[in-house]
Amino acid sequence: MDEPLFETSARKMVSYVMYEHEVFRGKASNTASHLKLPLISSVSDMTLKGHAQHLSKYHLHYGALGLSLRCHSSLKQGPIYCNFDSKQIIYRRKYGGGNGQALAKAVGVTNECKPKVLDLTAGLGIDSFILATLGCKILMLERNPIVYELLCDGLARASEMTSDTVDLAHITERLKLNKIDAYDYLAKLAPENKFDVIYLDPMFELPAKVAKAKKEMHALQNLVGADSDASKVFKKAMRHARYRTVVKRSNKSPGLTNQKPDVVLRGKSTRYDIYINRRLPPKLKS
Numbered sequence: 001m002d003e004p005l006f007e008t009s010a011r012k013m014v015s016y017v018m019y020e021h022e023v024f025r026g027k028a029s030n031t032a033s034h035l036k037l038p039l040i041s042s043v044s045d046m047t048l049k050g051h052a053q054h055l056s057k058y059h060l061h062y063g064a065l066g067l068s069l070r071c072h073s074s075l076k077q078g079p080i081y082c083n084f085d086s087k088q089i090i091y092r093r094k095y096g097g098g099n100g101q102a103l104a105k106a107v108g109v110t111n112e113c114k115p116k117v118l119d120l121t122a123g124l125g126i127d128s129f130i131l132a133t134l135g136c137k138i139l140m141l142e143r144n145p146i147v148y149e150l151l152c153d154g155l156a157r158a159s160e161m162t163s164d165t166v167d168l169a170h171i172t173e174r175l176k177l178n179k180i181d182a183y184d185y186l187a188k189l190a191p192e193n194k195f196d197v198i199y200l201d202p203m204f205e206l207p208a209k210v211a212k213a214k215k216e217m218h219a220l221q222n223l224v225g226a227d228s229d230a231s232k233v234f235k236k237a238m239r240h241a242r243y244r245t246v247v248k249r250s251n252k253s254p255g256l257t258n259q260k261p262d263v264v265l266r267g268k269s270t271r272y273d274i275y276i277n278r279r280l281p282p283k284l285k286s
Helices: 022-035 042-054 087-095 102-107 126-133 145-158 168-172 182-188 208-213 215-224 230-240
Strands: 014-019 039-041 058-063 066-071 116-119 137-141 175-178 195-200 241-250 263-266 270-276
Touching: 014 022, 022 039, 022 058, 022 066, 022 145, 058 215, 066 145, 066 215, 087 126, 102 126, 102 241, 102 263, 102 270, 116 126, 126 137, 126 168, 126 175, 145 168, 145 175, 145 215, 182 230, 195 230, 230 241
Parallel strands: 014 039, 014 058, 116 137, 116 195, 137 175, 195 241
Antiparallel strands: 058 066, 241 270, 263 270
């Protein structure tokens, strides 16, 4: 057993990158290199399962369905993929309400208005992808290297997919991704460099019951941690939003800062706090 595979820090959340077949070794090797993690085969993975108590909680797995985050200690928690062709996203794309859904209203999307959006907290890219299906162009920022690798893999797979109902490759052309801290990115922008809308979805604490039900969200929360600098990022964002800044929050969470939003759109469990700099024009192309 190689020593680097064992947990050396309580904060280290991923032990290694594993590939299930030799055909996936190349892609898995690239991911392991980016993250400076050990690379192992599925045969070695079976051996390591007997030493789970010495490993960090998660590992990355490369297989036929792509890159996934997997938990050593819980068989109940399934693999976490970035999958833009999942049943949940297909359902939301078909029946989510289009321009009438809360996310679209918060950003200001209409048939004639397609704002250019800066997503400061991309995560697994779901909200940005939905906005892209509605015609917006989005620049996504993600600072967590593991989440970034999952999102890169999801975008790469989606760019090669075409189904009977939607051309995912065409949608992903509207999505760009940078691995960078949001505050650092904004700090480097010239004052005149603005986006139509800036979107911020900071990680918030999940209630115990919700965390238990939403295992994917709970795992990401473990991995990413709280966005303790969100209020600082928000202040920077306001200076670079041409029309509005949108903050997604839990209904039970307080405002991100003491500044009162101009508009609040509430859903069942989340809300969108909207801070308006200028009114969006009736017609706007990304």
